[in-house]
Amino acid sequence: MRTIAIHDTRSGRLLPLEPREPGKVGIYACGPTVYGRIHVGNARPFVVFSLYKRFLEHEGYDVTFVANVTDVNDKIYDAARAAGVESEQLAAEMTAAYVADTDALGLGRPDHEPLARETIDEIVALIAVLIERGHAYAVEGDVYFDVRSYPAYGELSHRDVDQMDQGEGISGASLKRDPLDFALWKAWKDGEDTSWDAPWGRGRPGWHIECSAMAETLLGVGFDVHGGGSDLVFPHHENEAAQTCAARGAPLARLWMHNGMVRLEGEKMAKSVGNIFLLHEALAAHGRDALVAYFCGGHYRQPIAYSDERLAEAARSVERIREAGRRLVTGSASPDDLSGLREAFFAALADDFNTPRAMAAVFDWVREANRRAEAGSPVGDADLREMLQVVALDNLLDATDGADAPDAAAQELLARREAARAARDFAAADTLRDELAALGWTVRDGAAGPELIRRG
Ligand SMILES: [Zn+2]
Structure with missing residues (x-):
C-alpha cells in the first residue's frame, strides 16, 4: 500500500495515516447547522471528505464516513422565532433541503448522517460521566465543562488558555465559575419550544457535546480522521477533543484534518458576512461538473476564491x-x-x-x-x-448530452462525406466537411470511425 500522509492540525505536521484497525478508516466531518439553505462554503467539507473517502477506497481501505447534521442549536431557535415556525419544523425542512442540495453534487451520501436530536440519550450519558469525573458542574440547570480541570486544553488550536473566548455571550457567562468554561447543557428558558429531560434539569445540549456523542456513537473513541472547516478548530473542535478525552481517558481522533474557507471578494463566505452564494444557485448556474472541478482546483487546506x-x-x-x-x-x-x-x-x-x-x-x-x-x-x-x-x-x-448530439442534417452530411471518401472523391469530401463546419461541427476521424464534435 502507498504511504498516505495528512497534515494534522493538532501536531502541526504531516503524519502518515496509520489506521486504528488495519485496512479500515473512520472519518467524522462536522456538517451544517440547519437554519437556512447551505452556501458554497458549507459544501466544501462535504466535497473534500466525500472525495477523500473515494481516494482511500481506491487505495483499498474500507471507509466509514460520518457527517452529522446539527439540528439542535441556538441559531435554529433564533431563525425559527424570526420566521414564526417551530424550531423542529425549520430544522426538518432545512435538513431535507441540505440533503437535496448536496445530492445534486453527485458524490453519493456519507455512510451515516446522525442528527443531534436522535442522539440525546448518548449526549446526556456523556455529560453525566464528565460531572462524575469532576470535569463538569451543574448550575441552575445549566452544565458547564470546567476547562481548567483539563490541563491539555488548547492542544488542538495551540492557543494560550488565557486568550480564549468561548463566544457564548454575556448571559450564560454569569453562571460559569470561569469565563473559559463552556456549556454542555443549557437549561430550558421560557419561549423555547424544544427541550429534553436530564438528571440536572430540563433543557437542551450545547453544540460541542453533540458532535462528541455522535462521533463516538458511530465510530468509537480514537477513530482515524476528524475533519471540518478551519473555522471550527476553536472553540468547537478544541472542546470536542477536551470533553471526550476528559470523559474517556483517550483521544477522540488520531488525526485532525481541516479545510480552508471559500472566500468571495477576499472575505470568508458565511451567512453572518452576507456574501452568500447558495449551493443550489451555484449548481443551477454552473452545473455539478464545473463545481466539483472548481473544488479540486484548490488545495483543501488553502482558502479558495469564489467568482x-x-x-x-x-x-x-x-x-x-x-x-x-x-x-x-x-x-x-x-x-x-x-x-x-x-x-x-x-x-x-x-x-x-x-x-x-x-x-x-x-x-x-x-x-x-x-x-x-x-x-x-x-x-x-x-x-x-x-x-x-x-x-x-x-x-x-460517458457524456452524451443532448446539446452536443448532431442533428439529422449533420448526420446526413457526414454520411455523404463518408461515401465521397470511400469513392476517393476527396474534393467532394472536403466540401462536405466545410458544410458541416458552417453548421458548427468538426469531423474527427477516430479509430472507431468519424465523429462529429461541436465546435467551441
Ligand atoms: Zn462538530
Missing part, C-alpha cells in the same frame, strides 16, 4: 476533458508510457490530498492523449477513467 470567472474557468477545464474523452478508445488499456502521469495523480493525492497537483497530472495526460489522437493513434481511456473516478468526474467520459 463566476473561476467557475467559468472550471467549466472550460471540464470541457477539455470531455472533448479529449471523445477521442479515446473506450474500454481499452492506456499505453504503458503514460502510466507515469497516472502514478503522479495518485502520489499527489497521497501527499496531503493535493488535488490541484493531481488535476495537473490529468491535464498533462489529456494533452498527450490529444497529441496522439491527432497523430492518428488514439489511446485507450482506462487511465483517465481510473483517475476521474476518484474525483467523481468519470461521467465526463
Whole structure:
C-alpha cells in the first residue's frame, strides 16, 4: 500500500495515516447547522471528505464516513422565532433541503448522517460521566465543562488558555465559575419550544457535546480522521477533543484534518458576512461538473476564491476533458508510457490530498492523449477513467448530452462525406466537411470511425 500522509492540525505536521484497525478508516466531518439553505462554503467539507473517502477506497481501505447534521442549536431557535415556525419544523425542512442540495453534487451520501436530536440519550450519558469525573458542574440547570480541570486544553488550536473566548455571550457567562468554561447543557428558558429531560434539569445540549456523542456513537473513541472547516478548530473542535478525552481517558481522533474557507471578494463566505452564494444557485448556474472541478482546483487546506470567472474557468477545464474523452478508445488499456502521469495523480493525492497537483497530472495526460489522437493513434481511456473516478468526474467520459448530439442534417452530411471518401472523391469530401463546419461541427476521424464534435 502507498504511504498516505495528512497534515494534522493538532501536531502541526504531516503524519502518515496509520489506521486504528488495519485496512479500515473512520472519518467524522462536522456538517451544517440547519437554519437556512447551505452556501458554497458549507459544501466544501462535504466535497473534500466525500472525495477523500473515494481516494482511500481506491487505495483499498474500507471507509466509514460520518457527517452529522446539527439540528439542535441556538441559531435554529433564533431563525425559527424570526420566521414564526417551530424550531423542529425549520430544522426538518432545512435538513431535507441540505440533503437535496448536496445530492445534486453527485458524490453519493456519507455512510451515516446522525442528527443531534436522535442522539440525546448518548449526549446526556456523556455529560453525566464528565460531572462524575469532576470535569463538569451543574448550575441552575445549566452544565458547564470546567476547562481548567483539563490541563491539555488548547492542544488542538495551540492557543494560550488565557486568550480564549468561548463566544457564548454575556448571559450564560454569569453562571460559569470561569469565563473559559463552556456549556454542555443549557437549561430550558421560557419561549423555547424544544427541550429534553436530564438528571440536572430540563433543557437542551450545547453544540460541542453533540458532535462528541455522535462521533463516538458511530465510530468509537480514537477513530482515524476528524475533519471540518478551519473555522471550527476553536472553540468547537478544541472542546470536542477536551470533553471526550476528559470523559474517556483517550483521544477522540488520531488525526485532525481541516479545510480552508471559500472566500468571495477576499472575505470568508458565511451567512453572518452576507456574501452568500447558495449551493443550489451555484449548481443551477454552473452545473455539478464545473463545481466539483472548481473544488479540486484548490488545495483543501488553502482558502479558495469564489467568482463566476473561476467557475467559468472550471467549466472550460471540464470541457477539455470531455472533448479529449471523445477521442479515446473506450474500454481499452492506456499505453504503458503514460502510466507515469497516472502514478503522479495518485502520489499527489497521497501527499496531503493535493488535488490541484493531481488535476495537473490529468491535464498533462489529456494533452498527450490529444497529441496522439491527432497523430492518428488514439489511446485507450482506462487511465483517465481510473483517475476521474476518484474525483467523481468519470461521467465526463460517458457524456452524451443532448446539446452536443448532431442533428439529422449533420448526420446526413457526414454520411455523404463518408461515401465521397470511400469513392476517393476527396474534393467532394472536403466540401462536405466545410458544410458541416458552417453548421458548427468538426469531423474527427477516430479509430472507431468519424465523429462529429461541436465546435467551441
Ligand atoms: Zn462538530
